[in-house]
Amino acid sequence: MATNEGLVEARGLVKEYDSGRRRVVENVSFTIRRGETLGLVGESGSGKSTVARMLLRLVEPTSGEVLYGEQDLLAMSLRETREMRRRMQIVFQDPYSALNPRMRVRDILAEPFMIHDERPMEGLATRLAEMLLTVGLDSSALDRFPHEFSGGQRQRINIARALALKPEFVVLDEPVSALDVSVGAQVVNLLRDLQQTYGLTYLFISHSMPLVRYLCDRVAVMQRGRLVELGDSEQVCGASRDVYTQRLIAATPEMPTAG
Incomplete structure (x- = not known):
């Protein structure tokens, strides 16, 4: 509110x-x-x-x-x-170019934690699965590459990454x-x-x-x-x-x- x-x-x-x-x-x-x-x-x-x-x-x-x-x-x-x-985080316009095509979703979502040297209390794997669930995707997405998703799904992944550190x-x-x-x-x-x-x-x-x-x-x-x-x-x-x-x-x- x-x-x-x-x-x-x-x-x-x-x-x-x-x-x-x-x-x-x-x-x-x-x-x-x-x-x-x-x-x-x-x-x-x-x-x-x-x-x-x-x-x-x-x-x-x-x-x-x-x-x-x-x-x-x-x-x-x-x-x-x-x-x-x-x-403070940002979600960019283009859901295609915002994701590294050579990285699996698991690594894309884990990147903010690595950059800031932070380990989620519930464990990284659990946290990544929860992040995907929050944006309407399931944990089966973690081991896939960006090209395997639609534009809307890619933008959901971008949103999940932006919210990783709870901004x-x-x-x-x-x-x-x-x-x-x-x-x-x-x-x-x-x-x-x-x-x-x-x-x-x-x-x-x-x-x-x-x-x-x-x-x-x-x-x-x-x-x-x-x-x-x-x-x-x-x-x-x-x-x-x-x-x-x-x-x-x-x-x-x-x-x-x-x-």
């Missing part, structure tokens, strides 16, 4: 390339409340994925601040950042855009169930306003690197007066969700 307590905050984020000649993010500020899903929407090239990567410190901002609770992420050492990444905050970078409508709807509903079960906080990146309206508590709209609208999802998606937001709504009239 969402609260008014801020978990992640962006303050005046700017990102420039080519020695300042190309600015892709311009003074973006917002807060993600604990337990909520904030939708970050915009056309391709609007800067939304760059903002998300700056929040995770996968991309260094040119200027601005990123706070996680009361902690300044940009002031952290590499060791401190590595430790913080246990609490608080997960960036979902267009996690269903590479899937067909019915499969994407199943993944979206899985994400909702996981949030309710584990109290997760999401940043959900998308270009689909109807999908964001279905999944998100609040919506931030980006255009050409700037934040042009921020508010409750029903208000932004159902009664926005912003011309750009209205254009995004009109571009995706069908809501790819299902029960």
